[in-house]
Amino acid sequence: MDNFIFNARTKIYFGKGQVDNLPDILNEFGKNVLLVYGGSSIKKNGIYNQITERLSEFSVCELSGVEPNPKIESVRAGAELAKKKNVDVVLAVGGGSVIDCAKSIAAGYYYDGDPWDFVKDSSLIGDVLPVVAVLTIAATGSEMNKNSVISNMASNEKLCTSSLKFIPRAAILDPTYTYTVPAYHTAAGVADIMSHVFENYFKSDMTAGVQDGFSEAILKTCIKYAKKAIDTPDDYEARANLMWASTMALNGLCGAGKSGSFSCHPMEHELSAFYDITHGVGLAILTPRWFRYILSENTVDLFYRYAVNVWGICDEDKFAAADKAIDATYAFFEGLGIPMNLSKLGIDGNKFEIMAKKACANGLSNAYVPLSENDVVNIFNMCV
Amino acid sequence: MDNFIFNARTKIYFGKGQVDNLPDILNEFGKNVLLVYGGSSIKKNGIYNQITERLSEFSVCELSGVEPNPKIESVRAGAELAKKKNVDVVLAVGGGSVIDCAKSIAAGYYYDGDPWDFVKDSSLIGDVLPVVAVLTIAATGSEMNKNSVISNMASNEKLCTSSLKFIPRAAILDPTYTYTVPAYHTAAGVADIMSHVFENYFKSDMTAGVQDGFSEAILKTCIKYAKKAIDTPDDYEARANLMWASTMALNGLCGAGKSGSFSCHPMEHELSAFYDITHGVGLAILTPRWFRYILSENTVDLFYRYAVNVWGICDEDKFAAADKAIDATYAFFEGLGIPMNLSKLGIDGNKFEIMAKKACANGLSNAYVPLSENDVVNIFNMCV
Secondary structure: OOOEEEOOOOEEEEOOOHHHHHHHHHHOOOOEEEEEEOOOHHHHOOHHHHHHHOOOOOEEEEEOOOOOOOEHHHHHHHHHHHHHHOOOEEEEEEOHHHHHHHHHHHHHOOOOOOOHHHHHOHHHOOOOOOEEEEEOOOOOOHHHOOEEEEEEOOOOEEEEEEOHHHOOOEEEEOHHHHOOOOHHHHHHHHHHHHHHHHHHHOOOOOOOHHHHHHHHHHHHHHHHHHHHHHHOOOOHHHHHHHHHHHHHHOOOOOOOOOOOEOOHHHHHHHHHHHHOOOHHHHHHHHHHHHHHHHOOOOOHHHHHHHHHHHHOOOOOOHHHHHHHHHHHHHHHHHHOOOOOOHHHHOOOHHHHHHHHHHHHOOOHHHEOOOOOHHHHHHHHHHHO | OOOEEEOOOOEEEEOOOHHHHHHHHHHOOOOEEEEEEOOOHHHHOOHHHHHHHOOOOOEEEEEOOOOOOOEHHHHHHHHHHHHHHOOOEEEEEEOHHHHHHHHHHHHHOOOOOOOHHHHHOHHHOOOOOOEEEEEOOOOOOHHHOOEEEEEEOOOOEEEEEEOHHHOOOEEEEOHHHHOOOOHHHHHHHHHHHHHHHHHHHOOOOOOOHHHHHHHHHHHHHHHHHHHHHHHOOOOHHHHHHHHHHHHHHOOOOOOOOOOOEOOHHHHHHHHHHHHOOOHHHHHHHHHHHHHHHHOOOOOHHHHHHHHHHHHOOOOOOHHHHHHHHHHHHHHHHHHOOOOOOHHHHOOOHHHHHHHHHHHHHOOHHHEOOOOOHHHHHHHHHHHO
């Protein structure tokens, strides 16, 4: 186990009706609030009203229309608005895209230049406004972590910038707020949660017992509850379990003391940067192919542990068990209704080489199994 | 899953050599430090020197001699010293007893009356000085939680007082600092860790998948590494896993959304309050007897899950599996060298009735299986 620093300081308010705590939470930071959200869904499902009814004592300005794979243009617009209105706190109501955008807006408030600068170079992040999150989809874990992923379609770049100052001060996690998430995005969210776990579970260090056990617990929870949440969107138990799984999957717990870069995320970021596809769908497509590609004598022990502890596969032959676990992973995502081929999303091999080059520029040489540009092209080709 | 608030804000510095961060950590709070520790062990093993060498730029006063099952007299002395020296931060170097004591000292600094008042009634806790912990034994989880357990031998009371303000601001967890913990206390620490998990795992709500999976991960980690740490005290992997297990076992993760009071802890607190025995030893003795006492048609499903997921017991008969899991728990503690009978600690049945009365006054009617005074006497008798 490597040395690590762990700090998930977000105060979590979990459960039905926790939105009632919103005024107390915000009052700690001030009266001027920038409310950031995405499309019209929170107006349709009533969450927008539940929020604004509780903000009567605050001065509120709004940035709406934050996109999936949030764009740098939204960060720029939000930071300008925050400066103009001199806000005290950024309130993000939405999923990972909205929260990620809110974090960079919160840094942009104190930054004199173009926010894209500190997306490319996190050392430029100075002060950051407090961020408070109200989560509406179980997926990214942004509600309790330091990451902000921002896209620049002009340069086909989707980059992750990080700062401990980005960690939301508080987050309201009401599982009923995810009842209206459509099946497709529920499934994509589950794939994102599981990918966050895989990225840390599949590392060469197998000595972190607590962390790897936590990873297995999150994976088993996703496997148990994903289909339930899709089939019965207002199943509280299913939604609550997925929501807490999402928060725990990427708050530092699963990766504590396990070094090395992620594998599927850098590859998927290129898919999203070039084709603007749903992040979790890209991850679901890539994951079983990546598994298959890296399975070898060197990695089979880890796949065997995954097979036994997560899928309950009891095959004595390690490779046979690993194969079954990879098949089970594929079948699971497919069973959630995720299109499991890039061609189904209209993506062909045209840009695989430039995408592979960019993916490798983001650290894949330091992944569990180091990946070259050629490896990445091969994996993309397996996904077609 | 019940509603919950989760806030484990402690910034953790985990691994070899993390003590180098101590000056930066303390500088955030001020230059006047109250150093709190126990007996002479940290002087013998060199930790005291490692700490004080890094405090040259600070003004340091010391409270030493904090007892196992820390006494209210130490809290009073520490609070007086803190007031006299006008300290900015309390630095606890030790195990749970020292950290618990430091927390109450930190509250006592701001409290005008006798600290025993707010041990009995946590609503009296006002401001609290920042607490920083350097952990030297894996056991209580006090390094990342809100609890402070203080004993008053004059009244035979051992009480837990809690405040979110008690949560240490930072904690240094260096597994090498536990290399010199003797076998007996390593074993007792493991029993304490596992008991914290049992107290949350054995609750009527079986719908908290992430939390219960985390619990199983911690239990399996303890089972895997306890004997290793005892047999090879400087096994880094074993010490690191136990240390992280201890911190995760009682920081709110395992109990999130699972209501109801603890069972073995209130009973053990009476053993310690009357006989000043090692807390973890008392818990190890009580746990398998408590399991046996509450096993019934109503609880067997939970015991079966414990048997399958933690011990890998595959018996189809649920009661048979539960029995094996309880036997395995007993054998595990016994195998660590823990004396598994109260008589071996010189305790007879003399005071069981008054102890049971006091234990029940601390909430056992709200436990997983509600326990009456008669039940507690029966369980104590099973332990003789």
